[in-house]
Amino acid sequence: MKIIFLGAPGSGKGTHATRVKTELGVPHISTGDIFRENIKGGTPLGVLAKSYIDKGALVPDDVVIKIVEDRLAREDCQKGFILDGFPRTIYQAEALKKIAKIDVVINLVVDDEAIVKRVAGRRMCRCGETYNVAFLNGSDTCAKCGGKLYQRDDDKEETVKSRLDVYHKETAPLIDYYRKEGLLKDVDGSQGIEAVYADILKVLK
Ligand code: AMP
Numbered sequence: 001m002k003i004i005f006l007g008a009p010g011s012g013k014g015t016h017a018t019r020v021k022t023e024l025g026v027p028h029i030s031t032g033d034i035f036r037e038n039i040k041g042g043t044p045l046g047v048l049a050k051s052y053i054d055k056g057a058l059v060p061d062d063v064v065i066k067i068v069e070d071r072l073a074r075e076d077c078q079k080g081f082i083l084d085g086f087p088r089t090i091y092q093a094e095a096l097k098k099i100a101k102i103d104v105v106i107n108l109v110v111d112d113e114a115i116v117k118r119v120a121g122r123r124m125c126r127c128g129e130t131y132n133v134a135f136l137n138g139s140d141t142c143a144k145c146g147g148k149l150y151q152r153d154d155d156k157e158e159t160v161k162s163r164l165d166v167y168h169k170e171t172a173p174l175i176d177y178y179r180k181e182g183l184l185k186d187v188d189g190s191q192g193i194e195a196v197y198a199d200i201l202k203v204l205k
Contacts, residue, residue, distance in 0.1 A: 001026065001080040001204065002100055004087070004183075006174055007108030009163045010119035011189045015130060016108070016200055017084040023201070026080035029071055031064055031088075053154050056162030058088055058170060065095045072100055088171045093178075105178040106200055108189035112164055120157045123149040 001024060005013040014030060021028035035053060038046030045063070052059045068086050071077065081100075087093040096102070110118075121133040125142035131149060140149050154163065178184040185203040189196055 002103045003081070003204070004083045004102055004105040004178075005085075005108065006105055006171070006178070006184075007189060008110060008112070008115050008167045008171075009160065010115045010122065011108040011110045012193070012196060013084045013108060015193065016106075016197055017082045018128075019197055020200065020204070021082055024080065024082075024204075026082060027076050028082045028084060029068070029077075029086070030084040031059075031067065031086045032084075034067060034071075035059065054159075056154060056159040056166060058166060061089055061091045061095070064088075065092060068092075068096070069099055087174060090173055090177060093174055102183060104185060104203065105174075105183045106203060107175055107178075107184055107186050108196070109186055110189040114190055115164060116157065116160055119155050119160045119163075122155050123151055125149055 003020070003026075005017050007013050014032075017028045017030065035046065035049040039050050039053075040046070045067075048063065049059050058064075064086060068083070072081065083096075087096050118132065123131045123133060123136065123140075125131070125145065125147045127142060127145040127147055129142050129144050131142075136149075141147065142149060153159070175184065187196060187199045187203060191199075
């Protein structure tokens with residue numbers, strides 16, 4: 001199954017895509033994760049991506065499209081994949097159409113106010129776990145591996161607001177785009193995490 005997770009930053013795309021990946025046994029491809037790995041590794045792609053990500057801006061379309069095209073050409077993607085954070089513009093969606101036939105687009109719907117609260121409170125662990133300060137009771141270590149939690153630079157409140165503006169301008173038009181293609185399924189992303197996941201599984205069945 002070839003799935004896209006659509007939604008604002010912090011709508012839960014990464015969290016749910018990770019679970020669906022385990023459920024379906026298909027790769028989870030997060031363009032944001034690919035950029036963060038490259039930033040960590042100090043690669044030329046990482047240096048370029050960082051200059052956009054730190055401002056809350058999008059990395060240029062052609063750079064992202066090439067990365068996704070190469071990734072989807074690999075053997076492990078032939079039976080299916082989950083795209084998280086791609087496409088983010090109509091231009092990217094048009095390019096994707098030439099590369100793969102998507103089966104379903106899950107649109108996680110969460111309002112802006114909840115997003116800002118969620119993302120500004122988000123804390124990450126290097127092992128991949130994600131937390132929110134609202135549920136950490138002052139702790140700054142990962143319950144899974146004991147690692148020290150940190151805040152993504154682009155999760156700071158001011159950057160979140162720029163990312164939301166970019167989302168509304170550049171990415172939200174994809175909702176109508178995929179609705180017209182008959183692929184869009186809305187899921188209420190403001191519910192508790194288990195309820196959201198149950199709705200996603202219903203859509204996928
Ligand atoms: P994410 O982890 O998906 O929120 O992505 C973090 C940042 O990486 C975004 O704010 C963008 O700057 C950049 N990024 C990720 N995916 C894309 C994409 N498909 N197109 C352009 N920029 C992207």
